[in-house]
Amino acid sequence: MDRERLTITLRKSLLGKVDELIDGTNIRNRSHAIETLISQSLTPKINTAVILAGGRGINMRPFTFEMPKGLFPVGGKPILEHIIQLLTQNNIRNVIFSIGHLGEKIKEYFGNGQKFGVNITYVRESESAGTGGALVLAEKFLHESTFLVIHGDILIDINLTDIFTYHRENDALATIAVTSVVDPSSFGEVILHGNKITNFIEKPRYGTQKSQLISCGLYVFDRQIFNYLPKKGQAQLEDIFPRLAKTRVLSGFPFEGRFMDIGTPASYEKAIKIWAGFKKESAVSAGSARRRRRRSPQETSKVQ
Numbered sequence: 001m002d003r004e005r006l007t008i009t010l011r012k013s014l015l016g017k018v019d020e021l022i023d024g025t026n027i028r029n030r031s032h033a034i035e036t037l038i039s040q041s042l043t044p045k046i047n048t049a050v051i052l053a054g055g056r057g058i059n060m061r062p063f064t065f066e067m068p069k070g071l072f073p074v075g076g077k078p079i080l081e082h083i084i085q086l087l088t089q090n091n092i093r094n095v096i097f098s099i100g101h102l103g104e105k106i107k108e109y110f111g112n113g114q115k116f117g118v119n120i121t122y123v124r125e126s127e128s129a130g131t132g133g134a135l136v137l138a139e140k141f142l143h144e145s146t147f148l149v150i151h152g153d154i155l156i157d158i159n160l161t162d163i164f165t166y167h168r169e170n171d172a173l174a175t176i177a178v179t180s181v182v183d184p185s186s187f188g189e190v191i192l193h194g195n196k197i198t199n200f201i202e203k204p205r206y207g208t209q210k211s212q213l214i215s216c217g218l219y220v221f222d223r224q225i226f227n228y229l230p231k232k233g234q235a236q237l238e239d240i241f242p243r244l245a246k247t248r249v250l251s252g253f254p255f256e257g258r259f260m261d262i263g264t265p266a267s268y269e270k271a272i273k274i275w276a277g278f279k280k281e282s283a284v285s286a287g288s289a290r291r292r293r294r295r296s297p298q299e300t301s302k303v304q
Contacts, residue, residue, distance in 0.1 A: 053152030054100025132235030
């Protein structure tokens with residue numbers, strides 16, 4: 001174990017704030033809370049996200065003849081607005097929208113992003129660009145060594161700071177957020193060994209899958225990802241993941257939050273019914289946990 005025991009002394013007021021982070025699951029104890037805070041403070045901040053929102057939403061027709069999938073409302077706001085809210089909660093303020101099919105409606109809704117607390121730049125992809133081609137078009141607007149990429153048709157409850165820290169600690173070129181499902185045949189199947197993805201199979205044939213872990217469509221990339229993508233023409237991110245896995249530079253970040261892919265009318269209907277309930281339940285649980293911690297503060301000031 002690459003850890004050393006140490007004893008530190010903190011002001012009680014500061015220690016109380018540390019204790020508020022302890023939830024018994026994500027933050028197990030006081031030592032874990034302090035280690036997490038130090039790790040987060042030393043991790044370079046990621047300030048830019050690319051949202052891939054140019055797909056035609058073929059599986060959602062006829063609805064997507066009139067409206068891009070990212071503007072479908074869930075819980076009173078468009079899917080893309082939920083994504084923007086996730087970004088702002090994690091202090092990501094620079095957003096690059098890759099738009100295509102009915103993209104002018106996305107641009108009309110979000111504008112320059114000011115009223116949503118972000119700065120939005122738009123790039124327009126061709127119908128045949130693919131997810132990789134769309135990212136290449138956004139490259140000239142990316143000025144950081146590491147950035148976030150997220151598909152514009154997912155709902156996800158994830159701590160982005162945690163995945164950023166994980167990405168750095170594992171010295172990865174790319175990190176994929178992964179979760180488990182009963183049937184991975186509609187997703188990208190992930191074979192995970194420790195913290196490294198050893199294989200990635202896009203939409204495996206039903207009954208042949210070797211894992212129940214899937215890609216959630218949220219990635220952390222270093223700029224070297226562009227070395228694997230053609231400068232012109234069609235390209236899919238999912239096509240380069242197997243190559244990255246073979247060279248052991250692709251990490252998988254399992255997370256415990258909720259995830260929903262809005263890919264079919266059935267999944268959209270499910271999201272309408274339960275996503276708002278998930279978020280309300282999470283808010284109530286978080287508030288209750290904070291109240292419990294305030295009622296029973298720990299007074300000792302030494303880390304054991």
